[in-house]
Amino acid sequence: MRIPLDRDSKTPLYRQIEASFRKAIESGSLPPQTRLPASRRLASDLGVSRITVEEAYAELVADGLIASRPGSGTFTLPPCSLWPRRGTDETSWPLWQEHLRLRKELFERGKTEPAAVRRLIPLGTGLVDSSLFPIGDFRKALARAMRRDGAGAFDYSEESGYEPLRRTIVHVLASQGLQTDARNVLITAGSQQSLALVAQLLLSPGDTVVVESPTYSVALELFRAFRVQCVGVPTDEDGMQVDALEKVLQQRHPRLIYTMPNFQNPSGVCLSAPRRRDLILLADRYNAPILEDDFVGDLRYEGRAQPALKTLDPGGRVVYMSGFSKMLMPGLRIGFLVAEGPVYDCLVSIKRVNDLASPNLVQRALDLYVSVGRYQAHLRRCCRVFRERRDAMLEAIARRLPADCRLTRPRGGLFVWLRLPKSLSATSLLPVAHKEGVTFAPGPAFFPAREEGEPFIRLNFAAFSPEVIEEGIARLGRAMRRACGAAHGAK
Numbered sequence: 001m002r003i004p005l006d007r008d009s010k011t012p013l014y015r016q017i018e019a020s021f022r023k024a025i026e027s028g029s030l031p032p033q034t035r036l037p038a039s040r041r042l043a044s045d046l047g048v049s050r051i052t053v054e055e056a057y058a059e060l061v062a063d064g065l066i067a068s069r070p071g072s073g074t075f076t077l078p079p080c081s082l083w084p085r086r087g088t089d090e091t092s093w094p095l096w097q098e099h100l101r102l103r104k105e106l107f108e109r110g111k112t113e114p115a116a117v118r119r120l121i122p123l124g125t126g127l128v129d130s131s132l133f134p135i136g137d138f139r140k141a142l143a144r145a146m147r148r149d150g151a152g153a154f155d156y157s158e159e160s161g162y163e164p165l166r167r168t169i170v171h172v173l174a175s176q177g178l179q180t181d182a183r184n185v186l187i188t189a190g191s192q193q194s195l196a197l198v199a200q201l202l203l204s205p206g207d208t209v210v211v212e213s214p215t216y217s218v219a220l221e222l223f224r225a226f227r228v229q230c231v232g233v234p235t236d237e238d239g240m241q242v243d244a245l246e247k248v249l250q251q252r253h254p255r256l257i258y259t260m261p262n263f264q265n266p267s268g269v270c271l272s273a274p275r276r277r278d279l280i281l282l283a284d285r286y287n288a289p290i291l292e293d294d295f296v297g298d299l300r301y302e303g304r305a306q307p308a309l310k311t312l313d314p315g316g317r318v319v320y321m322s323g324f325s326k327m328l329m330p331g332l333r334i335g336f337l338v339a340e341g342p343v344y345d346c347l348v349s350i351k352r353v354n355d356l357a358s359p360n361l362v363q364r365a366l367d368l369y370v371s372v373g374r375y376q377a378h379l380r381r382c383c384r385v386f387r388e389r390r391d392a393m394l395e396a397i398a399r400r401l402p403a404d405c406r407l408t409r410p411r412g413g414l415f416v417w418l419r420l421p422k423s424l425s426a427t428s429l430l431p432v433a434h435k436e437g438v439t440f441a442p443g444p445a446f447f448p449a450r451e452e453g454e455p456f457i458r459l460n461f462a463a464f465s466p467e468v469i470e471e472g473i474a475r476l477g478r479a480m481r482r483a484c485g486a487a488h489g490a491k
């Protein structure tokens with residue numbers, strides 16, 4: 001191999017030698033396992049000192065391009081760029097990746113065909129309407145936070161979250177009847193992170209978690225990812241059937257009870273006041289912590305609010321979680337949990353090892369936005385708009401869907417949970433609906449035992465204008481009639 005050296009160059013000679021070898025190895029012109037000349041011989045060939053060659057070799061060793069084998073010499077290694085490219089050849093994944101392939105099914109979600117249809121109406125979404133996001137007000141809050149706090153806004157915040165925001169959250173919660181202290185609030189990356197932190201802290205593979213049946217589908221995915229058994233307790237119009245819970249507590253000794261007492265996802269129902277008390281008593285008797293997910297507690301359109309489970313907690317039994325995704329903007333990724341005792345300290349430590357802290361600037365801007373009263377005004381507007389949309393959806397369902405569809409009128413939240421006519425299943429209806437230009441969230445994703453969800457679908461009313469809702473339900477009605485016809489024809 002020719003190694004040209006420029007003795008007048010500012011680049012040291014050892015760097016020039018190193019660069020020649022690097023180029024040859026990376027281009028493949030020096031194939032892997034090629035033996036390099038001994039340093040003494042190369043030094044004399046090039047007319048440089050042996051130390052110069054040894055320095056060049058040392059750089060190449062440090063970069064993993066060559067290695068010396070005692071007694072045999074120095075050899076080239078395959079550079080990363082020459083490793084076989086990952087293509088469609090599925091057999092060449094490393095073994096640890098092959099094991100993950102088996103676990104992938106844990107995260108598998110229902111997929112629909114790509115949208116062949118013009119302007120598909122995705123009634124299955126879990127999102128709210130982004131056109132309601134208070135972008136202008138939040139831009140001002142961000143600018144104020146940067147002006148006021150300068151570089152401080154870009155440092156890490158405290159592990160438990162920006163202290164003034166924690167105090168502001170305490171005030172918001174107090175206005176809803178939940179008394180707590182900023183020292184018991186932990187800011188998280190959306191309430192999804194609260195769920196994940198609690199799971200990391202309390203659950204081990206093989207443990208049992210009690211969930212409502214149906215429950216939030218991504219919570220089920222999360223628990224399955226932790227290799228935890230989910231046991232579902234049935235729900236009715238008054239929420240989780242707490243009397244069925246005691247048997248599960250006796251037989252399964254769960255490590256956690258996960259519940260959404262307000263406008264449950266997906267069913268939209270609220271846990272009645274007597275059941276709230278019974279749930280706290282039972283959990284206490286059987287020494288099971290409760291995780292209370294209040295993801296849309298403030299989106300109430302009628303009826304009186306029931307006390308949060310956390311307010312009935314004599315201390316340390318309930319971890320309460322909520323956030324600003326559904327009530328404000330999900331991309332802020334700001335949620336929070338309230339807990340006390342050793343569980344709070346452990347959750348702060350787990351938060352730290354996960355991501356050190358939540359984004360400081362966003363926390364500061366959010367604090368400004370909430371504390372000047374903008375948040376409460378925004379909530380009132382959302383409740384007014386979402387109530388109209390709920391009513392529009394209920395009316396459209398009454399007019400356009402088969403009379404034997406069943407639902408419980410939601411008093412808040414985002415969703416209508418519909419039981420399909422007997423001849424239909426969610427899985428078979430979905431492709432037909434997709435062809436008509438509408439989709440929904442199929443029931444099976446929400447049940448620990450997936451097949452129990454086939455009679456159900458979840459529809460989001462909060463994300464769409466009344467006109468879009470009308471059109472979406474009309475399309476769904478057509479899809480149901482087509483699918484019913486096909487089902488009857490098949491008999």
Ligand SMILES: Cc1ncc(COP(=O)(O)O)c(C=O)c1O
Nearest residue numbers: 126190191192216265295323325
């Ligand atoms: C019941 C429930 N809990 C928690 C979350 C997580 O929301 P985020 O992490 O955006 O706060 C969601 C999101 O859809 C949800 O539906």
